[in-house]
Amino acid sequence: MKYVHRELERKFLKMNSHFKAVLVTGARQVGKTTMLKHLAEGTDRTYVTLDNSAARRLAKSDPVLFFQTYKPPILIDEIQKAPELFEQIKIICDESDERGQFWITGSQQYKMMKEVRESLAGRIGILTLYSLSQREKAGIVLENELDFSLNALLERQTHFKKNDIIDVFDHIWTGGMPDIQDVDSEIRNDYFNSYIETYLMRDATEVGGVTDTVKFSAFLSACAALVAQQVNYATLAEAAEISEPTAKRWLNVLQGLGIIYLLKPYENNELKRLVKTPKLYFCDTSLCAYLSMWLSPDTLRQGAASGHYYENYVVMELVKNYAYSKSKTNICYYRDDKAKEIDVFIEENNMIHPLEIKKSANPNIREVKKYSIIDKAALNRGSGGIICMCEEVIPIDNENCFIPSNII
Numbered sequence: 191m192k193y194v195h196r197e198l199e200r201k202f203l204k205m206n207s208h209f210k211a212v213l214v215t216g217a218r219q220v221g222k223t224t225m226l227k228h229l230a231e232g233t234d235r236t237y238v239t240l241d242n243s244a245a246r247r248l249a250k251s252d253p254v255l256f257f258q259t260y261k262p263p264i265l266i267d268e269i270q271k272a273p274e275l276f277e278q279i280k281i282i283c284d285e286s287d288e289r290g291q292f293w294i295t296g297s298q299q300y301k302m303m304k305e306v307r308e309s310l311a312g313r314i315g316i317l318t319l320y321s322l323s324q325r326e327k328a329g330i331v332l333e334n335e336l337d338f339s340l341n342a343l344l345e346r347q348t349h350f351k352k353n354d355i356i357d358v359f360d361h362i363w364t365g366g367m368p369d370i371q372d373v374d375s376e377i378r379n380d381y382f383n384s385y386i387e388t389y390l391m392r393d394a395t396e397v398g399g400v401t402d403t404v405k406f407s408a409f410l411s412a413c414a415a416l417v418a419q420q421v422n423y424a425t426l427a428e429a430a431e432i433s434e435p436t437a438k439r440w441l442n443v444l445q446g447l448g449i450i451y452l453l454k455p456y457e458n459n460e461l462k463r464l465v466k467t468p469k470l471y472f473c474d475t476s477l478c479a480y481l482s483m484w485l486s487p488d489t490l491r492q493g494a495a496s497g498h499y500y501e502n503y504v505v506m507e508l509v510k511n512y513a514y515s516k517s518k519t520n521i522c523y524y525r526d527d528k529a530k531e532i533d534v535f536i537e538e539n540n541m542i543h544p545l546e547i548k549k550s551a552n553p554n555i556r557e558v559k560k561y562s563i564i565d566k567a568a569l570n571r572g573s574g575g576i577i578c579m580c581e582e583v584i585p586i587d588n589e590n591c592f593i594p595s596n597i598i
Contacts, residue, residue, distance in 0.1 A: 205315035211292035217448030239267035253278035321366030365476020398443035414481035
């Protein structure tokens with residue numbers, strides 16, 4: 191299969207020239223190993239996966255002998271399976287000034303990340319890879335960062351074809367898992383069935399401490415039913431017949447395995463009575479659609495949950511864009527106790543860019559009036575708008591535009 195260039199490559203290579211070790215986290219099968227193997231082509235970098243039981247036993251029992259056997263520069267796959275290696279990696283890093291000795295992949299489990307930060311502080315760069323974005327699937331490489339000003343959006347849209355609802359829901363239903371980009375629905379269904387049983391359940395048991403896989407499966411489906419909504423632990427607990435504390439712990443397990451993304455609510459001392467509950471999104475919309483039994487792009491597009499899936503798709507495209515970009519941003523949403531909500535706040539350079547998401551080609555222009563909340567709180571407001579199914583960028587006022595969802 192032809193290699194698809196990933197937007198994270200640029201950032202990874204930059205970090206590799208600065209740090210002695212670089213960790214790429216993310217869900218299983220999103221392409222972490224494929225990307226790193228591609229970047230290692232033509233070099234003498236050793237490759238070892240800790241899915242291999244013999245390598246894993248050696249790593250856990252004798253880290254010194256492990257690195258005598260598998261010498262740096264090295265690519266270590268699924269390091270969360272042998273955290274015993276971290277201390278020895280630290281020792282090797284401290285003995286040499288050489289950069290990029292260790293390329294590491296793993297899921298972002300809380301325990302593992304705690305050990306990484308304690309053992310390798312200052313020595314390791316940490317990045318997250320998600321499943322393929324719509325830009326990566328289309329082979330579009332953009333030089334400029336995402337900018338919500340009118341002129342920047344007009345320039346950006348020249349790289350894309352017109353926004354089209356059929357194309358958008360094909361992308362939402364197909365998702366971004368590299369292995370199922372060109373397969374039929376039968377193979378797709380078998381793939382996700384195997385993915386859940388082979389990877390997800392096993393990792394949830396081994397790394398996440400889940401003991402009841404039947405209830406965990408029910409919990410996973412309950413999460414899919416609440417996509418693009420505020421997390422409701424009582425509803426999730428009831429659906430899986432578990433306690434609310436267990437529901438909270440299991441949600442953290444899914445987050446650590448890169449299956450779900452929790453969008454945090456905006457926090458600010460100037461704005462009182464803000465909600466503290468995150469919103470739940472799936473990192474890959476195709477897995478979510480599979481769990482909720484949407485059997486084709488058409489049924490999903492015409493179904494009652496289509497607006498929620500559309501919002502999930504837009505939010506995750508924004509998340510991917512900023513995970514791979516040069517600028518540091520904070521992505522959150524706004525909601526107060528009076529149920530006033532703005533779908534996305536992009537906080538960048540002390541500026542808030544407010545965005546609404548509407549699965550309509552002609553949303554109500556009055557939606558942007560909600561953005562006055564930002565002005566009342568004396569916060570710095572930047573360009574924003576409504577991300578929607580319009581075919582081209584259209585200015586609403588001096589600060590906002592209708593933005594086609596396929597150009598973000």
